[in-house]
Amino acid sequence: MEIEKKLFMQIINPATEEVIATLQEDTKASLQKKYTVLKNVQQAWYEKKLAERVAMLRLFSDELAKEQETLAAVLTSEVGKPLQQSRNEINGARTRIQWMLEHAEKYLAEEWMTLAEGMKEKITYEPLGVICNISAWNYPYLVGVNVFIPALLAGNAVLYKPSEYATLTGLEIKRLLIKAGIPEAVFQVAIGGKETGELLLQLPFDGYYFTGSYKTGRYIYEQAAAKMVPCQLEMGGKDPLYVAEDVTDIKAVAASTADGAFYNNGQSCCAVERIYVHEKVYDDYVTAFVQEVKSWHTGGPNKDSVYIGALTRKEQLQVLAQQVADAVEKGATVLTGGKRINRKGYYFEPTVLTNVTHDMEVMKEESFGPVIGIMKVKDDREALQKMQDTEYGLTASVYTSSQWRAEALLQQINTGTGYWNCCDRVSAAVPWSGRKHSGFGTTLSHIGLRAFTRPKAWHLKGG
Ligand code: NAD
Numbered sequence: 001m002e003i004e005k006k007l008f009m010q011i012i013n014p015a016t017e018e019v020i021a022t023l024q025e026d027t028k029a030s031l032q033k034k035y036t037v038l039k040n041v042q043q044a045w046y047e048k049k050l051a052e053r054v055a056m057l058r059l060f061s062d063e064l065a066k067e068q069e070t071l072a073a074v075l076t077s078e079v080g081k082p083l084q085q086s087r088n089e090i091n092g093a094r095t096r097i098q099w100m101l102e103h104a105e106k107y108l109a110e111e112w113m114t115l116a117e118g119m120k121e122k123i124t125y126e127p128l129g130v131i132c133n134i135s136a137w138n139y140p141y142l143v144g145v146n147v148f149i150p151a152l153l154a155g156n157a158v159l160y161k162p163s164e165y166a167t168l169t170g171l172e173i174k175r176l177l178i179k180a181g182i183p184e185a186v187f188q189v190a191i192g193g194k195e196t197g198e199l200l201l202q203l204p205f206d207g208y209y210f211t212g213s214y215k216t217g218r219y220i221y222e223q224a225a226a227k228m229v230p231c232q233l234e235m236g237g238k239d240p241l242y243v244a245e246d247v248t249d250i251k252a253v254a255a256s257t258a259d260g261a262f263y264n265n266g267q268s269c270c271a272v273e274r275i276y277v278h279e280k281v282y283d284d285y286v287t288a289f290v291q292e293v294k295s296w297h298t299g300g301p302n303k304d305s306v307y308i309g310a311l312t313r314k315e316q317l318q319v320l321a322q323q324v325a326d327a328v329e330k331g332a333t334v335l336t337g338g339k340r341i342n343r344k345g346y347y348f349e350p351t352v353l354t355n356v357t358h359d360m361e362v363m364k365e366e367s368f369g370p371v372i373g374i375m376k377v378k379d380d381r382e383a384l385q386k387m388q389d390t391e392y393g394l395t396a397s398v399y400t401s402s403q404w405r406a407e408a409l410l411q412q413i414n415t416g417t418g419y420w421n422c423c424d425r426v427s428a429a430v431p432w433s434g435r436k437h438s439g440f441g442t443t444l445s446h447i448g449l450r451a452f453t454r455p456k457a458w459h460l461k462g463g
Contacts, residue, residue, distance in 0.1 A: 004027040004028065004029055005027075006024060006025075006027070007024070007025040007027070007192070007195075008022050008023065008024055008025065009022070009023050009024075009025050009164060009167070009191065009192060009193065010022050011023065011078055011167060011168060013077050013078065013080070014078075014079065014080035014310040014311060014312050014313070014314070014345060014346045015076075015077075015080045015300055015301050015302075015309060015310040015345045015346075016344060016345055017344055017345055017346075020077055020078070020168075021168060023167060023191055024191065025191050025192035025193075025195075025196060026190050026191050026192050026196050026199070027199075028199050028202075031159075031190060031196070031199050031200060031203065032203065034159060034188040034190065035130065035159065035188075035203045035204075035205075037185045037188065038130045038157035038158070038159060038185065038186070038188055039129075039130050039157070040185070041157055041183060041185040041186055042127070042129055042130055042155075042156065042157035042186070045152075045155055045156075045157060045183065045186045046126075046127050046155030046156075047155075048155075050104060050105060050108060050109065050153070051105075053104075053152060053153055053155070054101050054104055054105070054153065056180050056181040056182050057097065057100075057101060057149060057152065057153065057180070057182075058097075058101055059179075059180035059181060060097070060176055060177055060179075060180035060182070061094050061097045061098065061101075062180075063176040063179055063180055064090055064093065064094055064097075064141075064176065065090075065094060067172075067176065068087060068090050068091075069087075071086075071090055071169070071172055072086035072087045072089075072090060073086075073302075074168050074169060074172055075089065075090075075140070075141070075166070075168075075169050076301050076302065076309075077168070078137075078165065078166060078167070078168050078169065078312075079137055079138070079140075079165060079166060079169075079312045080265075080301055080309045080310030080311060080312050080345070080346065081264055081265065081267075081301055081309050081312075082301045082303075082306050082307060082308075082309045083301060083302050083304075084304065085263070085264055085309075089139055089141050089142055090141055092141075092142055093141035093142050093144075093145045095428065096142070096145050096146070096149070096428040096444070097145055097149055098428075099428035099429060100145075100149050100150055100153065100428065100449060101153075103446060103449060104153045104449065106446075107125075107446045107449045107450055108125050108153060108154055108449060108450070108453065109125075110122050110123065110124045110125075111123045118461065118462065119459065119460070119461050120458075120460040121457070121458060121459055121460070122457075122458045122460070123455050123456065123457060123458070124455070124456045124458065125154065125450055125453035125454075125455055125456075126155075126453055126454050126455075126456055127151075127154045127155035127156040127452065127453060127454075128154075128156055128206040128207040128229070128230065128452055128453065128454060129156065129157070129205075129206030129207075130156065130157045130158075130159065130205055130206050131147075131151050131156045131157075131158055131159070131205060131206060131207040131208070131209060131452060132159045132161070132200050132203070132205040132207070132208050132209070133147045133148060133151070133158060133159065133160045133161065133209045133210075134161045134197050134200065134208070134209070134210045134211070134212065134220065135147070135160065135161060135162050135163055135166075135170075135210075135211050135212070136163050136166075136211040136212045136269075137162070137163035137164075137165035137166035137312055138264065138267045138268060138269070138312070138368075139264070139268070140162055140163065140166035140169045140170065140173075141169065141173075142426070143211045143234070144160070144162070144170075144173060146211075146234075146432065146443035146444060146448065147160075147209045147211075147443060147452075148160055148173075148187065150443070150448055150449045150451065150452050151209075151452040152182065152186065152187065153449070153452075154449070154450075154452045154453045156206075156207075156452050157185075157186045157187070157188075158186070158187050158188070159188050159190055159200065159205065160173070160174075160187065160188070160189050160190070161189070161190040161192075161196060161197060161200060162189065163193075163212075164192060164193035164194075164196075165312050165313060167191060170189050170191075171189060173189075174187060174188075174189045197216075197220075201220065201223040201224065204227065205227075205229065206229050206230075207229050207230040207231070207232075207452065208220060208224045208229065208230070208231045208232070209231075209232045209441075209451075209452075210231070210232065210233050210234065210235075211234040211235075211269075212234075212235065213235060213236055213366075214235045214236050214366075214392075214437045214438075214439075217233040217234075217235045217439060220233070221233060230441075230451075231441075232439075232440070232441025232442075232443075232451060233434070233439035233440060233441060234269070234432070234433075234434060234438075234439050234441070234443065235269075235394075235434055235437060235438050235439040236269060236366040236368070236392060236394070236437070236438060237269055237270060237271075237273065237366065237392045237393075237394030237395060237434070237438050238273045238274060238363075238364065238365070238366055238390045238391075238392045239270055239271065239272055239273050239274070239392070239394055239395045239396060239397070239415075239423075239424075240272075240273070240274045240275075240276065240386070240387035240390070240396050240397070240413075241257055241260065241272045241274070241275050241276070241396070241397040241398075241399070241423055242275075242276045242277075242278075242377075242380075242383040242384075242387060242396075242397070242398045242399065242409070243257070243275070243276070243277045243278060243281060243285055243399045243400075244278050244281075244380070244383075244398065244399060244400035244401075244402075244405065245278035245279075245280035245281050246400055246401045246402065246405075247281065247399050247400060247401065248401060250281055250284045250285055250288055251288045253285065253288075253399050254285055254288035254289040254291075254292050255288070255292050256399075256422070256423070257272060257275065257289070257397075257399065257423060258289050258292045258293055259424070260272040260397070260423035260424035261273070261275070261372045261424075262293065262296070262307075262308065262350055262370050262372070263424060265308055265309060265310075265311055265348075265369060265370050266367060266368060266369045266370045266371065266372075267311070267312060267368055267369065268424055269394060269438075270394055270395045270417070270423075270424050270425075270426065271368075271424055272372065272397065272423050272424060273366065273367055273372070274363055274372075274373055274375070274386075274387075275289075275372060275373070275374045275375070276374075276375050276376075276377045276382075276383045276386050276387065277374060277375070277376060277377065278377060278378075278379070278383070279376050279377065279378050282376045285374075286335070286352075286354060286374055289352065289374065290335050290336055290352055293336055293337075293350050293352055294336055296308055296350060298341065298347060298349070298350065299347075300345075308347075308350055308370060310345045310346045310347055311346040311347070311348055311369060311370075312346070313346070314346050316346070316348075316368060316369050317340050317346055317348055319367075319368075319369070320348050320351070320367060320369045320370075320371050321339065321340060321348075322361070323360075323361045323362040323365070323367055323371060324338050324339070324351060324353070324362070324371065326360055326361045326362070327353050327356060327360040327361070327362045327373065330357065330359055330360050331355055331357070332353045332354065332355050332356050332360060332362070332373070333353065333354045333355045334351065334352075334353055335352040335353070335354055336349070336350065336351065336352050337349030337350050337351030337352065337370070337371075338351050348369060348370055348371075349370070350370040351370060351371040351372070352372055352374065353371070353372065353373045353374070354373075354374050354375075356373035356374070356375050357375075358386065358389055360373070363375070364390070366392070380405070380409060383409070384409055384412060384413070387409075387413055388412070388413055388414070390436075391436055391437045392434075392436060392437050392438045393414045393415045393416065393434055393435030393436040393437070393438045394415055394416060394417065394434045394435075394438035395415050395416070395417040395418070395419060395423070395424075396410060396413045396415045396417075396418055396419070397418075397419035397420075397422070397423040398410060398418075398419070398420055398421075399420075399421055400420075400421070403420055406418075406420035406421070407420065414435050414436065415434075415435060415438075416431070416432070416433035416434050416435055416438065417430075417432070417433075426444070427444070428444050428445070429444075429445060430444065430445050431443075431444055431445040431447045431448060432444040432445075432448065
């Protein structure tokens with residue numbers, strides 16, 4: 001008999017660098033066992049009435065509300081985001097769940113397409129079976145519910161692998177699903193990092209749903225290809241934003257766009273990563289933007305006044321320092337910030353760079369941190385050309401007084417989402433999807449509800 005070595009994973013609080021938990025990682029054998037349990041129970045889960053699954057998931061959402069303070073504290077302790085942002089995330093997840101529960105019947109129930117005499121036709125939406133969700137840490141509740149809620153609603157069993165940086169939250173999610181009545185066997189959590197993810201790729205899941213970096217997503221897609229099952233990838237971005245000269249309140253625009261760039265320390269897939277400003281309003285915008293950034297408090301995420309907490313991963317400090325060094329070497333100006341904060345924990349100063357060009361990493365590679373480059377452009381044409389200059393395709397945003405002008409620009413940009421006078425936002429009512437290196441497939445909206453199903457066509461003659 002093969003004896004497997006037990007591995008343990010330490011959970012570190014990024015705000016203090018203290019070890020807050022030690023967890024036993026899954027092994028090949030334990031993952032196989034979890035998979036088998038899921039496989040055995042999935043059909044019975046699907047055979048329950050949709051209304052029953054909806055009712056259980058409603059209770060889950062109620063539990064999130066009841067335990068919000070405890071859950072927010074756990075989330076902050078492992079990812080370092082300000083406590084209020086953890087509360088916001090849990091509330092945001094509940095809003096998404098509510099939309100999905102309200103629309104489940106409409107989009108998952110059978111649909112009669114033809115009722116002609118002698119030949120009736122309908123579509124049913126059957127679950128895929130046992131799906132594997134390999135997830136990220138930056139918004140574990142939000143990116144989690146995007147997948148496991150519609151997957152469970154549709155009658156799938158779910159193997160959920162939280163990021164190794166958000167495992168305590170993953171375990172809380174499981175605890176509350178069980179509390180809400182979801183059979184324990186239907187939702188399993190895989191504990192561990194990259195190696196655990198690799199082991200999951202060896203199992204015969206009926207679909208792979210990934211949220212994370214382009215590098216990992218591309219690898220997962222290659223591994224899943226031979227299995228001939230659905231594989232959906234939600235990956236990074238280098239999201240551009242353009243401020244046109246006709247905006248009326250430059251201070252308000254600066255505040256809104258700075259929030260879009262720095263909320264959650266810039267660790268959002270749809271965070272604003274590059275800003276282009278029309279030359280006529282450039283100086284005023286930059287002044288107001290820097291003023292806004294300098295007004296924020298940075299520090300321990302449990303303090304109420306703090307807006308910039310700790311970064312989640314230590315390695316990102318080096319990535320950001322390197323992007324700043326590369327930009328400065330090529331001629332950029334640091335208007336504020338620029339370096340790691342000298343204290344315990346993974347803190348980086350919110351950083352604003354100007355005189356940036358597309359030869360610099362900061363304007364090409366995802367920063368995923370509190371660093372932004374702002375560039376002057378002479379007109380819409382130049383803004384458009386710069387915005388299009390990227391391998392990514394998640395979101396793009398235009399601030400202008402004219403809806404027509406914004407839509408005319410956004411329809412030429414190859415992204416899954418376009419924003420007019422807003423940014424860094426996600427809504428359950430419309431699809432969330434990337435293009436190019438930002439991925440493919442859809443979560444949220446009616447399309448995301450059906451993303452965990454396969455349609456069956458019925459041709460019913462007679463009767
Ligand atoms: P990551 O790619 O490092 O890790 C994501 C997940 O993959 C983790 O659970 C990790 O353990 C697992 N993993 C790593 N290597 C693996 C391998 N070889 N095989 C199988 N699994 C493996 O990404 P991350 O740091 O957790 O997340 C940050 C990235 O996610 C950013 O690029 C961000 O933009 C992106 N993101 C995208 C969205 C979106 O909706 N498009 C949402 C959130 C985050």
